[in-house]
Amino acid sequence: QVQLVQSGAEVKKPGASVKISCKASGYTFTSFPIYWVRQAPGQRLEWMGWINPGNDNTKYSQKFQGRVTITRDTSASTAYMELSSLRSEDTAVYYCARHKYETRALEDWGQGTLVTVSS
Amino acid sequence: SYELTQPPSVSVSPGQTARITCSGDTLPKKYANWYQQKSGQAPVLVIYEDTKRPSGIPERFFGSSSGSMATLSIGGARVEDEADYHCYSTDSSGNPLFGGGTKLTVL
Numbered sequence: 405q406v407q408l409v410q411s412g413a414e415v416k417k418p419g420a421s422v423k424i425s426c427k428a429s430g431y432t433f434t435s436f437p438i439y440w441v442r443q444a445p446g447q448r449l450e451w452m453g454w455i456n457p458g459n460d461n462t463k464y465s466q467k468f469q470g471r472v473t474i475t476r477d478t479s480a481s482t483a484y485m486e487l488s489s490l491r492s493e494d495t496a497v498y499y500c501a502r503h504k505y506e507t508r509a510l511e512d513w514g515q516g517t518l519v520t521v522s523s
Numbered sequence: 524s525y526e527l528t529q530p531p532s533v534s535v536s537p538g539q540t541a542r543i544t545c546s547g548d549t550l551p552k553k554y555a556n557w558y559q560q561k562s563g564q565a566p567v568l569v570i571y572e573d574t575k576r577p578s579g580i581p582e583r584f585f586g587s588s589s590g591s592m593a594t595l596s597i598g599g600a601r602v603e604d605e606a607d608y609h610c611y612s613t614d615s616s617g618n619p620l621f622g623g624g625t626k627l628t629v630l
Contacts, residue, residue: 450617
């Protein structure tokens with residue numbers, strides 16, 4: 405079955421960067437885009453960007469442009485999301501999710517990674 | 524900028540039909556999807572393309588859409604359906620949008 409397994413919780417200081425991994429299994433990694441979505445406490449889900457692992461194309465939300473970088477390692481079936489210049493407002497649970505063209509939906513989600521930004 | 528608007532909370536008694544709405548200017552032209560998110564868990568897709576149910580989702584989950592409003596209905600709501608429900612669509616550029624989420628209480 406499809407699984408997306410994310411790396412563990414992180415605690416970072418303001419100004420630092422964080423890099424979260426998302427390892428995919430149960431399907432052909434290069435056939436479906438991976439989206440990154442975050443959920444800050446009490447806030448709505450928020451799209452950050454996506455990557456097409458097949459051709460390495462990426463698109464980022466304007467809100468995070470310049471601070472977020474999404475990459476992939478096809479040999480490891482893993483996508484990565486790096487967020488830089490962290491501030492307290494970046495404290496959130498970060499999810500990766502697989503987008504399926506047939507349903508135009510984010511069908512499968514990772515378990516989430518809590519990132520805490522605190523001095 | 525585009526936004527999707529949901530009521531913050533909906534409350535029903537067990538067995539009643541719960542209706543959660545999502546309004547947005549893009550909805551007449553873009554599909555709505557719905558996600559269920561239980562406390563501490565990742566979202567789960569329950570409706571896609573306005574009205575379709577993924578396999579494994581109970582038939583009591585029903586989606587509809589008219590004009591600028593999409594609606595998720597849960598017929599015969601159960602205590603186990605208590606969760607946050609999020610609508611999801613895209614803006615005119617194809618960028619993902621989420622609604623603010625609706626907390627469903629069944630008691």
